[in-house]
Amino acid sequence: MTTLADKSLLSGGDNKPPMLEKHLYDSWKSRMELYMMNRPHGRMILASVEKGPLVWPSITEDGVTRLKEYVELTPAEAIQADCDIKAINIILQGLPTEIYALVSQHRVAKDLWEKIKLLMQGTSLTKQERECKLYDEFDKFTYKKGTDSRMYLLYCRILVIL
Numbered sequence: 197m198t199t200l201a202d203k204s205l206l207s208g209g210d211n212k213p214p215m216l217e218k219h220l221y222d223s224w225k226s227r228m229e230l231y232m233m234n235r236p237h238g239r240m241i242l243a244s245v246e247k248g249p250l251v252w253p254s255i256t257e258d259g260v261t262r263l264k265e266y267v268e269l270t271p272a273e274a275i276q277a278d279c280d281i282k283a284i285n286i287i288l289q290g291l292p293t294e295i296y297a298l299v300s301q302h303r304v305a306k307d308l309w310e311k312i313k314l315l316m317q318g319t320s321l322t323k324q325e326r327e328c329k330l331y332d333e334f335d336k337f338t339y340k341k342g343t344d345s346r347m348y349l350l351y352c353r354i355l356v357i358l
Contacts, residue, residue, distance in 0.1 A: 212289065213228060213231050213286050213287075213289050213290035214227040214228060214231060214290055215290055215291075215292065216290055216291050216292060216295060216312070216316075217292075218292075218295075218316065221312075221313070221316035221317060224290070225313075228286070228287070228290055229242060231286065231290075232245065232283065232286055235282065235286070237275055237278075237279050237282075240275060240276055240279040241279045241282050241283045241286065242283075243279075244276070244279050244280045244282075244283040244305045244306070245283050245287070245305045245306060245309050246306065246309075247306065248304065248305075248306045249276075249277075249280040249304055249305065249306070250273060250276040250277050250280055252264060252269075252273075252277075253269070253273065255268070280304075280305060283305035284302075284303065284304075284305045284308060287305060287308050287309060287312070288300060288308070291312070295312065295315065298311075298315060299311045299312060299315070
């Protein structure tokens with residue numbers, strides 16, 4: 197008997213990577229990593245993202261050195277080359293149009309992944325500066341009777357996000 201989970205897989209429920217939402221980068225990153233691991237050759241796909249693509253081997257013929265063609269790769273090398281392309285494809289499919297337009301020129305999954313991280317989080321210094329600024333604003337804000345409690349709740353939510 198076919199279960200509902202099996203039917204969702206057959207209908208394509210597992211075929212789309214998670215979509216990036218700008219304010220939820222960390223969550224998207226971990227869901228993307230799990231999605232990649234769940235694909236065939238998932239470890240190789242994730243390795244392409246974290247360590248970079250296959251370094252194509254070269255061969256020497258008649259004193260001339262050249263890179264191997266795809267058909268000349270060993271089976272393991274061919275799988276890794278395919279995983280490099282799958283990694284780029286998975287990442288790009290999980291991006292909204294405005295982010296896609298900014299990063300689609302990258303042809304290496306590792307570079308693409310790092311560029312998205314930089315766009316979403318900024319450098320660690322700018323992230324730290326934003327946190328400090330929010331904490332300073334919160335410290336200056338004190339709840340007084342008669343003031344707008346919605347503003348106080350907004351600051352509390354900001355601190356929870358950090």
